[in-house]
Amino acid sequence: MGSTRIINLSNTFSKLGLNSLRNMSIDIGGMRIKYKDKDDTFLESHLVSKEPFGQFKAWFDEACTKKEILEPNAMCLATVSKEGFPSARFVLCKGYGKDGFKFFTNYGSRKANEMNNNPNVAATFYWEFLNRSVRIEGSVEKLDEEESTRYFHSRPVPSQIAACTSFQSTPIESRDVLVAREAVLEQEYMIPEKEVPKPSFWGGYIIRPRAVEFWQGQRDRLHDRIKFRKPKDGEVPDGKLLHQGEDGWVYERLSP
Numbered sequence: 001m002g003s004t005r006i007i008n009l010s011n012t013f014s015k016l017g018l019n020s021l022r023n024m025s026i027d028i029g030g031m032r033i034k035y036k037d038k039d040d041t042f043l044e045s046h047l048v049s050k051e052p053f054g055q056f057k058a059w060f061d062e063a064c065t066k067k068e069i070l071e072p073n074a075m076c077l078a079t080v081s082k083e084g085f086p087s088a089r090f091v092l093c094k095g096y097g098k099d100g101f102k103f104f105t106n107y108g109s110r111k112a113n114e115m116n117n118n119p120n121v122a123a124t125f126y127w128e129f130l131n132r133s134v135r136i137e138g139s140v141e142k143l144d145e146e147e148s149t150r151y152f153h154s155r156p157v158p159s160q161i162a163a164c165t166s167f168q169s170t171p172i173e174s175r176d177v178l179v180a181r182e183a184v185l186e187q188e189y190m191i192p193e194k195e196v197p198k199p200s201f202w203g204g205y206i207i208r209p210r211a212v213e214f215w216q217g218q219r220d221r222l223h224d225r226i227k228f229r230k231p232k233d234g235e236v237p238d239g240k241l242l243h244q245g246e247d248g249w250v251y252e253r254l255s256p
C-alpha cells in the first residue's frame, strides 16, 4: 500500500516535470548588474572626513535621500557563539556618532547571549541602489537603562507591546500563543495616558568600532575600498600605504 503511494507520487512529480527539482543545484553565476561608471570612482580625495563617522554620515545621509532605499539603517549584525560559530541577522541602527553605532533588541535573544559571552561583533550596511557598503568591526556595550527606556517609549505603542510579547529566539508552539499574549497586553495598555513599562529584558547596545570600511562597487569590478582602523601599537603611517586620519584613526586602500 505504502509503496503504491510512493510510485503514485513520483508519477505525479514526473507529470509536473518536478523530478528535476529533486537534486537540483541552481546556477546563478550569470547574475550581475552594472555598477558605477569609471568616472564615478571613490578616491581618497573624495573622503569628506578623515575619520569614519563623518564619512559614514555623508554616505548615510545620501542613502536616506534615495526613495529606492527603503531602510537605509538596516545593518547585518554578526555575532559568534561560545563554540566559535558565527551567525548573522539584520537589525536597525537607531543612532550613530563618534561613540559608535546603536541598535536595540531583546537581552535574552540568541544574539544577546552570544554578545554577552563575546562582545566582538561585525556589522554591514548595504545600499544596493548606490553600490555602496559599509563594514564595521568592533565590540559592543549595553546602553544604560535610561537611554533604552527613553528609546523604548519613543516607539509606537504596538511596537512596545510586541517587544513585551516576544521572548525572542525561543521556540514557541504557534503564532496563536503570541497573539494571545499580545491581546492581554493590548487590553491593559492600549489606553490613553497609560505607559507600557519597558521590560528589563529589552534594551540597546552600542558597537564601538575598531575598523570601518567604505566599499564602492565599480562597473569594471575594480571596486574601491577605503578602510579606517585604529593603528597597531607603534604603527606609524608612511603616507603611501597607510595614511594618518583624525581622532586616532588611520586609513588605507585595500585591493578589491
Ligand SMILES: Cc1cc2nc3c(=O)[nH]c(=O)nc-3n(C[C@H](O)[C@H](O)[C@H](O)COP(=O)(O)O)c2cc1C
Pocket (backbone or CB within 6 Å): 071, 074, 087, 089, 090, 091, 092, 093, 103, 104, 105, 106, 109, 110, 111, 112, 168, 169
Ligand atoms: C530589516 C530588518 C530589521 C530588523 N531589526 C531588528 C532590530 O532592530 N532588533 C531586533 O532585535 N531584531 C530585528 N530584526 C529581526 C532580526 O533579524 C532577528 O530575527 C531577531 O533579532 C532574532 O535574532 P537572534 O535570534 O539571532 O537573536 C530585523 C529584521 C530585519 C529583516
